[in-house]
Amino acid sequence: MSGMTRRQFLRSSGVGLGLGVLGGGCASAMKGDFAPKTGRRVVVVGGGWGGATAAKYVRLGDPSVEVVLLEPNRQFVSCPFSNLVISGVRTLDSITFDYAGLRRHGVRVIHEMASGLDPAAKRVRVGEGYLEYDRAVVAPGVEFQWEQVEGLAANQDKVLHAWKAGPQTQALAGQLRAMPDGGVFVLSIPPAAYRCPPGPYERVCQVAWYLKQNKPKSKLIVLDANQNIISKTALFRAAWQAYPNIEYRASNKVVKVDPTAREVTTDFGDKVKYDVVNLIPPQRAGTIAVQADLVGADKRWCEVNHVTFESVKAPNVHVIGDSTIGLPVPKSGNVANAMGKVAAVAIVHQLNGKQPPELAPGNTCYSWVSDREAIAVVNTYKIENGKVVQIEQKLTPGQSVAVAQNSLGWAQSIWNDILG
Amino acid sequence: MRWLMSLVLVLAAATAVSAGPLDSPGAMKALNCSACHGFAGQSSGDTMPILAGLWPEYFKKAVADYASGKRPSTEMEPYAKQAMQFGVDDLAAYFGGLKREPTKIASDAAAVARGRTAAQQCVSCHGPEGRGDRAKLIPDLAGQPPGYLKNQMILFRDDRRSPGDDMVKSVKTIMKSLSDATMSDLAAYYSSVR
Numbered sequence: 026m027s028g029m030t031r032r033q034f035l036r037s038s039g040v041g042l043g044l045g046v047l048g049g050g051c052a053s054a055m056k057g058d059f060a061p062k063t064g065r066r067v068v069v070v071g072g073g074w075g076g077a078t079a080a081k082y083v084r085l086g087d088p089s090v091e092v093v094l095l096e097p098n099r100q101f102v103s104c105p106f107s108n109l110v111i112s113g114v115r116t117l118d119s120i121t122f123d124y125a126g127l128r129r130h131g132v133r134v135i136h137e138m139a140s141g142l143d144p145a146a147k148r149v150r151v152g153e154g155y156l157e158y159d160r161a162v163v164a165p166g167v168e169f170q171w172e173q174v175e176g177l178a179a180n181q182d183k184v185l186h187a188w189k190a191g192p193q194t195q196a197l198a199g200q201l202r203a204m205p206d207g208g209v210f211v212l213s214i215p216p217a218a219y220r221c222p223p224g225p226y227e228r229v230c231q232v233a234w235y236l237k238q239n240k241p242k243s244k245l246i247v248l249d250a251n252q253n254i255i256s257k258t259a260l261f262r263a264a265w266q267a268y269p270n271i272e273y274r275a276s277n278k279v280v281k282v283d284p285t286a287r288e289v290t291t292d293f294g295d296k297v298k299y300d301v302v303n304l305i306p307p308q309r310a311g312t313i314a315v316q317a318d319l320v321g322a323d324k325r326w327c328e329v330n331h332v333t334f335e336s337v338k339a340p341n342v343h344v345i346g347d348s349t350i351g352l353p354v355p356k357s358g359n360v361a362n363a364m365g366k367v368a369a370v371a372i373v374h375q376l377n378g379k380q381p382p383e384l385a386p387g388n389t390c391y392s393w394v395s396d397r398e399a400i401a402v403v404n405t406y407k408i409e410n411g412k413v414v415q416i417e418q419k420l421t422p423g424q425s426v427a428v429a430q431n432s433l434g435w436a437q438s439i440w441n442d443i444l445g
Numbered sequence: 446m447r448w449l450m451s452l453v454l455v456l457a458a459a460t461a462v463s464a465g466p467l468d469s470p471g472a473m474k475a476l477n478c479s480a481c482h483g484f485a486g487q488s489s490g491d492t493m494p495i496l497a498g499l500w501p502e503y504f505k506k507a508v509a510d511y512a513s514g515k516r517p518s519t520e521m522e523p524y525a526k527q528a529m530q531f532g533v534d535d536l537a538a539y540f541g542g543l544k545r546e547p548t549k550i551a552s553d554a555a556a557v558a559r560g561r562t563a564a565q566q567c568v569s570c571h572g573p574e575g576r577g578d579r580a581k582l583i584p585d586l587a588g589q590p591p592g593y594l595k596n597q598m599i600l601f602r603d604d605r606r607s608p609g610d611d612m613v614k615s616v617k618t619i620m621k622s623l624s625d626a627t628m629s630d631l632a633a634y635y636s637s638v639r
Contacts, residue, residue, distance in 0.1 A: 082476075085466050086465060366476040370467060370473055373467070384474070385527075387523070387524060403519055403522075403523045403524070404523060405523040407530045407531075417523040419522050420519065427599075431492050431493075434481065434491055434590075434593075435490065437489055437490035437491070437493075438483050438488055438489055439480045441484075441489050442479045442480055442483065442484060
């Protein structure tokens with residue numbers, strides 16, 4: 026390899042060529058070991074807030090490590106700010122990005138779904154073939170527990186969650202616009218833990234704001250499986266003073282939906298009629314994490330080492346983002362981004378035979394309570410005896426335009442941190 | 446002997462691992478900063494200041510003031526405490542060692558021109574182009590994002606930045622005399638200085 030950098034070698038080798046073809050989406054080519062490993066390789070499963078960040082930062086940390094990112098979607102749609110698409114304050118286009126920036130960092134992005142993980146053989150399955158890795162990052166986000174709500178699995182096209190930003194976000198916005206004035210919008214919040222604890226309550230604000238402006242005779246009924254608002258509680262309560270159209274019912278878990286009767290049923294047996302329903306289903310770790318048995322006894326979430334994010338159940342497999350449990354952090358985009366960076370640094374250290382540093386995440390979380398004002402909660406953490414512990418949590422004193430402006434600056438920077 | 450020395454040097458160069466962008470302790474400790482302030486402190490957002498190129502002593506004062514609540518900020522107080530926990534000296538050295546790339550957020554040329562005129566009253570402390578005074582910890586404003594600069598002016602005006610601090614009394618007096626439009630012009634001007 027004299028006279029040639031490792032990167033040049035990879036670029037000119039069959040590895041680069043093979044993956045380049047696959048980048049075009051040629052599933053039939055993926056048989057056996059379809060891109061044999063020639064050096065150290067990290068395979069990242071999932072290109073969301075955590076996975077995309079990890080992929081980029083492994084390359085930044087050690088450009089001699091090959092990074093393959095498996096993500097079926099060709100576009101990255103931000104969940105943060107997607108509630109503002111439902112209310113029409115933002116467009117879906119304004120929160121949609123591509124993966125070109127990661128490719129510029131030398132990440133090999135393949136738009137295919139990883140179908141399985143074999144930690145013993147250090148392989149990720151893709152199509153009919155597999156990729157070998159030295160270390161894997163599993164960042165599959167959440168999967169919905171459709172079976173927890175009767176009638177939901179069979180009616181996924183009519184009963185929208187809009188909890189993964191994309192076509193459903195747009196579709197729910199359309200349903201809201203088509204609802205007659207005087208109609209009832211029912212929003213169902215699942216029991217914790219779920220992705221983005223304050224997200225449903227921000228959505229309540231956005232739907233209520235839209236209805237107040239455009240359909241003043243309409244009502245928003247919130248059926249919350251939890252006993253109370255589970256995040257930024259006092260700030261949301263204060264914000265809701267501006268929306269008398271909200272009817273909030275705590276400890277009301279939806280167990281059944283009937284799109285023909287346009288009705289949901291709670292665990293108390295109460296039936297609630299709707300014109301539009303937004304049912305956010307109960308959640309667990311992404312399917313690949315469950316199938317690879319990275320989850321705990323509850324079969325829902327993955328426990329990890331707090332310093333390296335290595336799975337407690339499988340060596341050389343790091344789990345980051347919403348799939349994790351056991352850290353005192355919310356399932357937020359900012360935390361997933363921070364975990365991606367901490368895990369990437371740990372992986373680079375481990376691949377080079379060094380002790381990973383004790384870093385810890387932070388969480389900056391904004392919620393828009395109208396078309397112009399926002400609130401925020403900020404948490405920072407440190408490592409104590411090998412575990413993540415909170416240093417401090419701080420909430421904004423109230424809602425303001427200034428906080429909303431800060432959130433725009435945050436979004437611009439963090440999207441760039443993930444993908445730029 | 447000389448050829449031997451050369452050989453040793455060549456071998457040393459070949460085996461030395463070149464320092465990557467994450468290799469310093471400060472770079473690793475700064476990972477949480479990049480969510481808002483951009484990678485290597487090069488913020489691309491309008492409201493988030495660029496940390497690259499901040500004088501270490503100014504950075505440390507800002508972090509200490511945020512952590513103690515003297516400079517009140519919901520966002521920065523917890524992160525400043527984390528920075529102190531991780532090691533603020535490493536962070537200050539890291540950001541101080543980077544070159545500030547001026548913000549890419551462009552301002553209206555007329556606003557920049559008006560701001561240049563209005564900036565005469567700032568020169569005695571911040572210098573002719575807003576480059577500040579390191580010895581007095583008066584910050585370099587040049588190239589910071591306009592949204593951030595304007596927010597700070599508003600915080601000074603309303604006595605919400607370092608309330609009760611005599612060191613910044615004069616800047617607050619000036620800010621109280623400025624219209625909102627003039628603040629925007631000043632922000633446009635200083636952000637445009639290259």
